[in-house]
């Protein structure tokens with residue numbers, strides 16, 4: 549587990565952008581943390597790192613939004629699936645060439661793939677955030693090492 553801190557939303561986006569630049573096809577990133585922790589802000593930066601030019605907004609009312617970058621980005625917010633056990637075809641997203649980012653992934657724990665990068669965000673103060681990165685699977689350990697360089 550690696551711990552990072554950011555002092556404003558720009559720093560979070562820059563950090564996430566670096567991650568977006570390093571991501572490889574088929575990788576999955578989960579984002580958990582309270583409302584306002586910065587999950588969507590993080591996703592905006594990640595999308596930029598993937599070369600997405602459109603503005604990324606919270607997909608709360610659609611569950612999945614798709615963007616085009618150097619590979620597809622599937623941005624999910626599964627908040628509304630809490631306790632519903634509904635499978636919206638997660639495997640198809642996880643098995644494709646695209647990158648999947650899942651906000652509130654705890655709500656779909658049973659559908660998560662075997663390997664993914666688990667990110668927990670926590671609000672420390674109005675502008676400070678703690679970002680915890682936990683690799684689930686070896687390829688994500690390497691990714692975190694690259695991110696630190």
Ligand code: ADP
Pocket residue numbers: 554555556557558559560581582583584585586587588589590651674675676677
């Ligand atoms: P979530 O998707 O987790 O509900 P959002 O990214 O939508 O969170 O909202 C985070 C809010 O906190 C935004 O208004 C953002 O500008 C603000 N913010 C302040 N400091 C930070 C920071 N260090 N990192 C990310 N967001 C921050």
Ligand code: MG
Pocket residue numbers: 587588606625651
């Ligand atoms: Mg959000």
